[in-house]
Amino acid sequence: QITLKESGATLVKPTQTLTLTCTFSGFSLSTSGVSVSWIRQPPGKALEWLALIYWDDDKRYSPSLKTRLTITKDTSKNQVVLTMTNMDPVDTATYYCAHEPAHSSGLFDSWGQGTLVIVSS
Amino acid sequence: QSALTQPPSASGSPGQSVTISCTGTSRDVGGSDFVSWYQQHPGKAPRLIIYEVTKRPSGVPDRFSGSKSGNTASLTVSGLQPQDEADYYCSSFAGINRVFGGGTKLTVL
Numbered sequence: 001q002i003t004l005k006e007s008g009a010t011l012v013k014p015t016q017t018l019t020l021t022c023t024f025s026g027f028s029l030s031t032s033g034v035s036v037s038w039i040r041q042p043p044g045k046a047l048e049w050l051a052l053i054y055w056d057d058d059k060r061y062s063p064s065l066k067t068r069l070t071i072t073k074d075t076s077k078n079q080v081v082l083t084m085t086n087m088d089p090v091d092t093a094t095y096y097c098a099h100e101p102a103h104s105s106g107l108f109d110s111w112g113q114g115t116l117v118i119v120s121s
Numbered sequence: 122q123s124a125l126t127q128p129p130s131a132s133g134s135p136g137q138s139v140t141i142s143c144t145g146t147s148r149d150v151g152g153s154d155f156v157s158w159y160q161q162h163p164g165k166a167p168r169l170i171i172y173e174v175t176k177r178p179s180g181v182p183d184r185f186s187g188s189k190s191g192n193t194a195s196l197t198v199s200g201l202q203p204q205d206e207a208d209y210y211c212s213s214f215a216g217i218n219r220v221f222g223g224g225t226k227l228t229v230l
Binding site for chain 2: 037039045046047048049052060061062063096104105106107108109111112113114
């Protein structure tokens with residue numbers, strides 16, 4: 001059974017850097033083809049894909065947020081970390097991490113519960 | 122990349138069928154076999170209900186079906202039930218990235 005759980009700051013000030021950790025179990029990020037994505041959802045709005053990291057450390061970013069995002073992994077700890085710089089109130093959202101099976105290209109079959117991040121001074 | 126286009130709302134009575142569209146471009150929906158659909162109830166994480174355009178994960182009722190024509194994918198919910206009332210999102214592989222639709226709120230009248 002795959003589980004994922006997001007953790008990190010719940011309240012950040014404008015211009016600060018957000019760091020979120022996704023801790024997972026039930027799969028390994030060293031398995032060929034597997035990836036983990038970060039996805040966010042502002043209150044009452046749509047899902048937005050942010051970034052992903054593959055088993056081989058290859059990374060992809062949303063073109064609109066690429067300059068602000070960094071995704072990394074710690075395979076030994078079963079964790080994926082997302083950092084987002086220069087936070088703004090419009091970045092207030094629930095942030096999810098999700099598992100993408102090997103060679104599936106956009107199939108998020110397991111999701112974390114999400115963590116609400118509020119950006120406010 | 123732009124978000125995929127979905128109608129903001131859809132509705133139907135119990136037992137009826139409803140179809141939700143998801144329109145993209147040849148760079149995403151039209152050029153990919155990796156279109157998926159997600160159901161999200163209020164306060165919950167999204168749940169995968171359709172992947173690779175037409176496939177259903179185990180445990181998803183066969184009342185949910187997917188299709189694609191050109192740059193538009195569709196989700197059909199047959200035999201509507203009250204518990205189908207939720208938000209529905211499409212997603213597509215887009216070159217090297219992923220992109221979601223704007224979401225459709227399905228109301229069961």
